[in-house]
Each structure stands twice: as C-alpha cells, then as structure tokens.
Amino acid sequence: MGDKKYSFKCMEQNCENRVCCTREHVDVTLGDLSRWSAQGYLPHILPGLTLIVPESEDEEMRLETSRRPLKDREDTTACVFYHEEANACTIRYSRPLSCRTFPLRYNGDKFYVVDRDCPGIGKGEVTKESLKGARETAEQEYRERLETRAALPAIYTVIVAQMVRRSAEAMQSLSDEDRKRIEEILSRGQDDSAPADTGQSTGA
Ligand code: SF4
Structure with missing residues (x-):
C-alpha cells in the first residue's frame, strides 16, 4: 500500500x-x-x-x-x-x-x-x-x-480416516442379514449408475 x-x-x-x-x-x-x-x-x-x-x-x-x-x-x-x-x-x-x-x-x-x-x-x-x-x-x-x-x-485427513474407521466399525456390528441387505442396495446403486444400453451405436 x-x-x-x-x-x-x-x-x-x-x-x-x-x-x-x-x-x-x-x-x-x-x-x-x-x-x-x-x-x-x-x-x-x-x-x-x-x-x-x-x-x-x-x-x-x-x-x-x-x-x-x-x-x-x-x-x-x-x-x-x-x-x-x-x-x-x-x-x-x-x-x-x-x-x-x-x-x-x-x-x-x-x-x-x-x-x-x-x-x-x-x-x-x-x-x-x-x-x-x-x-x-x-x-x-x-x-x-x-x-x-x-x-x-x-x-481433513484425520476426519476422513475417523469416518472410514467408524463406518467400518458400524459394518462390523451389523447382523449378517443387514449387511447382506446393504450390499444388495449398494450393488443396485452401481448398476443404476452404469450407462444404460440403448442398443444404439454412437458410431465411434
Ligand atoms: S461474514 Fe459474510 S455477511 Fe458478514 S461481513 Fe463477512 S462477508 Fe459480510
């Protein structure tokens, strides 16, 4: 200045x-x-x-x-x-x-x-x-x-590491049935995010 x-x-x-x-x-x-x-x-x-x-x-x-x-x-x-x-x-x-x-x-x-x-x-x-x-x-x-x-x-690294640890602990405490249900939901999410097969070629 x-x-x-x-x-x-x-x-x-x-x-x-x-x-x-x-x-x-x-x-x-x-x-x-x-x-x-x-x-x-x-x-x-x-x-x-x-x-x-x-x-x-x-x-x-x-x-x-x-x-x-x-x-x-x-x-x-x-x-x-x-x-x-x-x-x-x-x-x-x-x-x-x-x-x-x-x-x-x-x-x-x-x-x-x-x-x-x-x-x-x-x-x-x-x-x-x-x-x-x-x-x-x-x-x-x-x-x-x-x-x-x-x-x-x-x-930030400390917070993320703590979140990961807590979610791993939460997964451990789930019953086999609940864990299976979550895995199903997650795999459904992955299928949804995959590009839909429209049957049309992009010509690329
Ligand atoms: S906190 Fe936000 S609203 Fe308040 S003086 Fe600063 S910029 Fe303006």
Missing part, C-alpha cells in the same frame, strides 16, 4: 454495494473457529461454513463461508451471513478476520486494497493509530490464513 493515507470506515447498513459480502471468497481461519468457540457461537456459525476440497493440484483447500444467490441480483452470490433485506451482516460482531480487515489485505510483503469500489475507503480517520490498527489486523489475517491453509489438509 503505497498510499499512507489509507483510511476506512464501514458504511454498515448504508453501504450501497456490499462488495465485502459479495467478494468471491470469504476466508475463515482456524483463529476464527477458536474465537467463535470461546464466544460460544461455533455451533450457530458452523452450518454456514464450507470446506472447499481442491479438484486439482493447483488449487488449495480452504475454509470459507457458504454462498447463496442474491434475490435482487440472481447472477451474484453473497456470503450466507449477509441479510439482504436488512443490508447487514448477521454475525457483524463476530465476523471472520478476513471481513474485519477488508478491503485492506497483506501478502507477506506489502499491504494493498483488494476492492477500490468499497464505499468505506477514505471515510475513516487518517491517524497514525488507525493506520497501525488496520495494518495489524491485515497482518494477523495473513498469518492466520497461511496457518489455516497449511493445517487444513492434515485436519
């Missing part, structure tokens, strides 16, 4: 475009989970989170808030915690760190503004303290984001 005069004040319900809530990814960190847990909010917030599992080696596993389409703009999705009618965040006082630092971000080297359309830019006080506070929040978000991306694959 070459601009030392950066200042920001959230326009809250008077915000005209809510670019913070419609941005592509609303990152959630392990630090957010830990803060929500300490506040007792985790059970309420957890259903609104999504773990993005990468489909290729170029992608990273990430934890984000879930999305839903806006009623006013169906081609746009917003964070699930955004309340469209109220033009407000329903978890405002416990929002993720990535929302607290928005639109300022740090990349380990420099600070930058991620979206110049945010109407809060230039609205706050321009003091040394406010700039220091904004930078500290952005640096903390950067550290937590890196830590989370490094830890998520390991956490």
Whole structure:
C-alpha cells in the first residue's frame, strides 16, 4: 500500500454495494473457529461454513463461508451471513478476520486494497493509530490464513480416516442379514449408475 493515507470506515447498513459480502471468497481461519468457540457461537456459525476440497493440484483447500444467490441480483452470490433485506451482516460482531480487515489485505510483503469500489475507503480517520490498527489486523489475517491453509489438509485427513474407521466399525456390528441387505442396495446403486444400453451405436 503505497498510499499512507489509507483510511476506512464501514458504511454498515448504508453501504450501497456490499462488495465485502459479495467478494468471491470469504476466508475463515482456524483463529476464527477458536474465537467463535470461546464466544460460544461455533455451533450457530458452523452450518454456514464450507470446506472447499481442491479438484486439482493447483488449487488449495480452504475454509470459507457458504454462498447463496442474491434475490435482487440472481447472477451474484453473497456470503450466507449477509441479510439482504436488512443490508447487514448477521454475525457483524463476530465476523471472520478476513471481513474485519477488508478491503485492506497483506501478502507477506506489502499491504494493498483488494476492492477500490468499497464505499468505506477514505471515510475513516487518517491517524497514525488507525493506520497501525488496520495494518495489524491485515497482518494477523495473513498469518492466520497461511496457518489455516497449511493445517487444513492434515485436519481433513484425520476426519476422513475417523469416518472410514467408524463406518467400518458400524459394518462390523451389523447382523449378517443387514449387511447382506446393504450390499444388495449398494450393488443396485452401481448398476443404476452404469450407462444404460440403448442398443444404439454412437458410431465411434
Ligand atoms: S461474514 Fe458478514 S461481513 Fe463477512 S462477508 Fe459474510 S455477511 Fe459480510
């Protein structure tokens, strides 16, 4: 951020475009989970989170808030915690760190503004303290984001391994008759997913 005069004040319900809530990814960190847990909010917030599992080696596993389409703009999705009618965040006082630092971000080297359309830019006080506070929040978000991306694959592996073990244990405790029934259902599912023989040649 070459601009030392950066200042920001959230326009809250008077915000005209809510670019913070419609941005592509609303990152959630392990630090957010830990803060929500300490506040007792985790059970309420957890259903609104999504773990993005990468489909290729170029992608990273990430934890984000879930999305839903806006009623006013169906081609746009917003964070699930955004309340469209109220033009407000329903978890405002416990929002993720990535929302607290928005639109300022740090990349380990420099600070930058991620979206110049945010109407809060230039609205706050321009003091040394406010700039220091904004930078500290952005640096903390950067550290937590890196830590989370490094830890998520390991956490995911542990959870999947535990699920596999539990389902194996559940299968063991089934009666022979129930196990046979499940195997029948599963083999039926496989038959259903096989391409139907239409008797027509594709000519390939
Ligand atoms: S958590 Fe709140 S502030 Fe952050 S993107 Fe979602 S609705 Fe907006």
